[in-house]
Amino acid sequence: xxxxxxxxxxxxxxxxxxxxxxxxxxxxxxxxxxxxxxxxxxxxxxxxxxxxxxxxxxxxxxxxxxxxxxxxxxxxxxxxxxxxxxxxxxxxxxxxxxxxxxxxxxxxxxxxxxxxxxxxxxxxxxxxxxxxxxxxxxxxxxxxxxxxxxxxxxxxxxxxxxxxxxxxxxxxxxxxxxxxxxxxxxxxxxxxxxxxxxxxxxxxxxxxxxxxxxxxxxxxxxxxxxxxxxxxxxxxxxxxxxxxxxxxxxxxxxxxxxxxxxxxxxxxxxxxxxxxxxxxxxxxxxxxxxxxxxxxxxxxxxxxxxxxxxxxxxxxxxxxxxxxxxxxxxxxxxxxxxxxxxxxxxxxxxxxxxxxxxxxxxxxxxxxxxxxxxxxxxxxxxxxxxxxxxxxxxxxxxxxxxxxxxxxxxxxxxxxxxxxxxxxxxxxxxxxxxxxxxxxxxxxxxxxxxxxxxxxxxxxxxxxxxxxxxxxxxxxxxxxxxxxxxxxxxxxxxxxxxxxxxxxxxxxxxxxxxxxx
Amino acid sequence: xxxxxxxxxxxxxxxxxxxxxxxxxxxxxxxxxxxxxxxxxxxxxxxxxxxxxxxxxxxxxxxxxxxxxxxxxxxxxxxxxxxxxxxxxxxxxxxxxxxxxxxxxxxxxxxxxxxxxxxxxxxxxxxxxxxxxxxxxxxxxxxxxxxxxxxxxxxxxxxxxxxxxxxxxxxxxxxxxxxxxxxxxxxxxxxxxxxxxxxxxxxxxxxxxxxxxxxxxxxxxxxxxxxxxxxxxxxxxxxxxxxxxxxxxxxxxxxxxxxxxxxxxxxxxxxxxxxxxxxxxxxxxxxxxxxxxxxxxxxxxxxxxxxxxxxxxxxxxxxxxxxxx
Numbered sequence: 035x036x037x038x039x040x041x042x043x044x045x046x047x048x049x050x051x052x053x054x055x056x057x058x059x060x061x062x063x064x065x066x067x068x069x070x071x072x073x074x075x076x077x078x079x080x081x082x083x084x085x086x087x088x089x090x091x092x093x094x095x096x097x098x099x100x101x102x103x104x105x106x107x108x109x110x111x112x113x114x115x116x117x118x119x120x121x122x123x124x125x126x127x128x129x130x131x132x133x134x135x136x137x138x139x140x141x142x143x144x145x146x147x148x149x150x151x152x153x154x155x156x157x158x159x160x161x162x163x164x165x166x167x168x169x170x171x172x173x174x175x176x177x178x179x180x181x182x183x184x185x186x187x188x189x190x191x192x193x194x195x196x197x198x199x200x201x202x203x204x205x206x207x208x209x210x211x212x213x214x215x216x217x218x219x220x221x222x223x224x225x226x227x228x229x230x231x232x233x234x235x236x237x238x239x240x241x242x243x244x245x246x247x248x249x250x251x252x253x254x255x256x257x258x259x260x261x262x263x264x265x266x267x268x269x270x271x272x273x274x275x276x277x278x279x280x281x282x283x284x285x286x287x288x289x290x291x292x293x294x295x296x297x298x299x300x301x302x303x304x305x306x307x308x309x310x311x312x313x314x315x316x317x318x319x320x321x322x323x324x325x326x327x328x329x330x331x332x333x334x335x336x337x338x339x340x341x342x343x344x345x346x347x348x349x350x351x352x353x354x355x356x357x358x359x360x361x362x363x364x365x366x367x368x369x370x371x372x373x374x375x376x377x378x379x380x381x382x383x384x385x386x387x388x389x390x391x392x393x394x395x396x397x398x399x400x401x402x403x404x405x406x407x408x409x410x411x412x413x414x415x416x417x418x419x420x421x422x423x424x425x426x427x428x429x430x431x432x433x434x435x436x437x438x439x440x441x442x443x444x445x446x447x448x449x450x451x452x453x454x455x456x457x458x459x460x461x462x463x464x465x466x467x468x469x470x471x472x473x474x475x476x477x478x479x480x481x482x483x484x485x486x487x488x489x490x491x492x493x494x495x496x497x498x499x500x501x502x503x504x505x506x507x508x509x510x511x512x513x514x515x516x517x518x519x520x521x522x523x524x525x526x527x528x529x530x531x532x533x534x535x536x537x538x539x540x541x542x543x544x545x546x547x548x549x550x551x
Numbered sequence: 552x553x554x555x556x557x558x559x560x561x562x563x564x565x566x567x568x569x570x571x572x573x574x575x576x577x578x579x580x581x582x583x584x585x586x587x588x589x590x591x592x593x594x595x596x597x598x599x600x601x602x603x604x605x606x607x608x609x610x611x612x613x614x615x616x617x618x619x620x621x622x623x624x625x626x627x628x629x630x631x632x633x634x635x636x637x638x639x640x641x642x643x644x645x646x647x648x649x650x651x652x653x654x655x656x657x658x659x660x661x662x663x664x665x666x667x668x669x670x671x672x673x674x675x676x677x678x679x680x681x682x683x684x685x686x687x688x689x690x691x692x693x694x695x696x697x698x699x700x701x702x703x704x705x706x707x708x709x710x711x712x713x714x715x716x717x718x719x720x721x722x723x724x725x726x727x728x729x730x731x732x733x734x735x736x737x738x739x740x741x742x743x744x745x746x747x748x749x750x751x752x753x754x755x756x757x758x759x760x761x762x763x764x765x766x767x768x769x770x771x772x773x774x775x776x777x778x779x780x781x782x783x784x785x786x787x788x789x790x791x792x793x794x795x796x797x798x799x800x801x802x803x804x805x806x807x808x809x810x811x812x813x814x815x816x817x818x819x820x821x822x823x824x825x826x827x828x829x830x831x832x833x834x835x836x837x838x839x840x841x842x843x844x845x846x847x848x849x850x851x852x853x854x855x856x857x858x859x860x861x862x863x864x865x866x867x868x869x870x871x872x873x874x875x876x
Contacts (some may be wrong), residue, residue: 258823
């Protein structure tokens with residue numbers, strides 16, 4: 035009886051797995067907006083958003099991640115982490131070929147991580163600093179040996195973080211100027227076909243893809259449409275099927291979502307987990323005072339801003355770590371909208387009405403309105419606010435030269451506080467000239483030690499406890515004004531199935547996507 | 552001076568002017584806040600000092616300004632506009648890629664607006680004070696005053712979204728792989744809305760100018776003489792008035808023609824037209840120095856070229872101009 039029951043269950047599981055498979059239809063074309071036009075498609079050289087969106091179909095890494103950030107097979111079919119947390123062993127997937135027909139082997143992985151990306155990929159370089167050696171004991175095995183345990187290392191095998199590039203094309207060449215960059219060769223489900231500058235990028239199905247039956251789509255067109263309103267129109271008229279997050283202004287989303295046969299999802303941003311905040315200049319002016327910074331937090335009605343400026347999309351941030359990132363905790367001081375408390379704090383510090391400026395992020399109307407909303411809230415408690423403005427290059431200059439009082443930004447977290455959070459708060463990351471580090475100038479030596487220790491603890495439980503302590507302390511200090519976890523909804527036609535199934539959403543979405551006819 | 556002598560003298564001055572413009576542009580763009588290496592590194596979502604230094608070195612931005620300027624000018628003299636930091640390709644190639652689309656759009660708009668503008672202007676002048684004149688003049692005022700981007704969006708909304716008659720953006724149907732006549736027709740359909748949008752403003756300008764100029768010239772004594780000689784109204788209008796009234800229109804046309812390369816940024820953006828205006832705008836946002844300078848230089852060359860052409864056309868339309876000098 036027990037045996038039978040087991041068999042029945044097995045059958046049921048098999049049936050439930052088989053039924054959606056049976057419905058999947060091969061063929062068809064998908065048109066996806068890409069904005070702005072990527073500067074290039076060689077993912078090993080360029081990792082900006084548009085490049086990751088398009089080249090994420092061409093290149094692959096060892097692993098993929100589900101929306102809870104659990105690793106899944108990709109170019110590696112299995113992996114093992116030694117108990118001391120120092121050795122990562124990957125067994126590679128068999129039968130993988132580069133788009134030019136050459137076989138993919140462990141040598142490609144070693145070359146990519148140890149030679150190519152070490153030279154070209156700033157973000158990966160930070161993780162590779164923990165690596166002692168990368169070796170290929172046999173053509174199907176790669177071993178990463180670390181100098182000390184580095185908890186988040188398992189998150190480093192994402193496509194945009196460690197794209198595997200072909201050794202036979204790049205070895206011994208000038209990577210940045212290799213003519214092959216114009217015709218990218220990867221192992222992914224789609225091959226590069228054509229790029230008409232200013233118009234579109236055309237990818238075609240990789241018929242030799244190593245997963246049977248994948249991909250379903252015959253071709254994918256990435257369409258370049260520079261104007262946000264025109265992108266909305268392109269979706270309305272059926273020219274494009276998918277508007278990736280951030281393609282249209284927020285107030286257009288409800289209108290498009292109400293159209294027949296249109297679906298919207300907020301999923302697919304779990305790995306990047308964009309968290310927005312305002313840098314508060316900790317060096318000078320009123321923002322150098324902790325009480326002033328706390329007053330800013332209490333003065334703002336961030337729920338209102340989320341509902342009105344962002345049309346309800348996203349989640350008010352509780353601190354430096356986004357809720358989808360590992361080791362998040364909301365067991366911290368919560369800054370509700372409390373103008374009286376804000377006024378009290380301002381009175382305590384003796385704020386004299388010295389004006390402070392806000393620099394919005396020059397990414398369109400939504401950000402401008404957000405700055406307006408902040409100004410209004412801060413004015414209500416008696417803070418004298420001016421709104422500054424700059425284009426993208428000017429914003430980079432002002433923030434990286436510390437020429438601001440309060441400046442909007444958002445940054446990705448890459449699944450782990452040691453990858454995408456601590457870099458914004460530790461004193462060793464106070465360096466003029468870059469707007470992706472500790473721009474606010476926050477210094478807390480005891481916390482610095484805790485950040486460093488938490489990164490190299492071996493077990494998740496230890497790390498969890500360490501990050502809880504850090505979050506509690508830093509939230510009281512308010513080095514920056516955390517605004518909200520951003521979600522950039524993907525808008526697509528409902529007959530496109532399985533488009534967003536991983537933690538990086540449509541960056542590797544077309545691999546599994548299929549169109550119901 | 553013969554026309555040939557005029558051309559030679561103007562061209563030699565033009566080369567000096569261009570060189571001066573190139574040098575001025577070089578300093579202007581470097582004076583703008585923002586650093587291309589930081590922008591590029593920033594697009595990667597993370598960057599360290601090492602990466603920014605690498606980029607600066609690769610682009611030669613770590614060298615003193617006078618060395619950068621020297622290299623740039625030496626390049627221009629050899630017709631080398633340099634290398635795009637952002638797109639990793641020679642600027643000449645980038646411009647050559649985008650130029651045909653822009654010229655197709657701006658030349659179509661130019662020809663259409665010039666023809667319609669003159670025709671409507673002449674017609675309105677002949678019917679001055681009558682209802683048809685009022686209608687034409689009002690329309691011209693309307694199109695003259697309407698912001699281009701709004702007109703573009705309305706055109707897309709009406710003809711593309713509501714009626715579905717014409718494609719709302721793009722250069723051709725993506726993925727259709729048309730060839731031959733089919734392709735020409737396809738591009739033509741895509742061209743209608745942007746060319747009309749861009750052309751309407753200039754149609755209005757030419758019409759108002761042509762009408763005013765026709766009315767002014769028709770008051771002059773030689774027109775009375777022509778009438779006294781018993782010539783028909785049509786002949787007087789065509790051979791005596793129009794020929795004299797056209798000069799201000801030629802001047803304006805020369806100004807518009809100078810903007811053939813760089814004057815369609817808004818239209819190209821709204822209609823996703825893969826032209827050079829957008830290249831310029833995007834390069835400016837990224838501080839892609841060489842590309843911006845390249846586009847500016849080509850635009851400046853067009854302005855100078857059409858100034859020369861305008862001068863020559865003057866001499867043909869009104870031979871007295873050459874005789875005087």
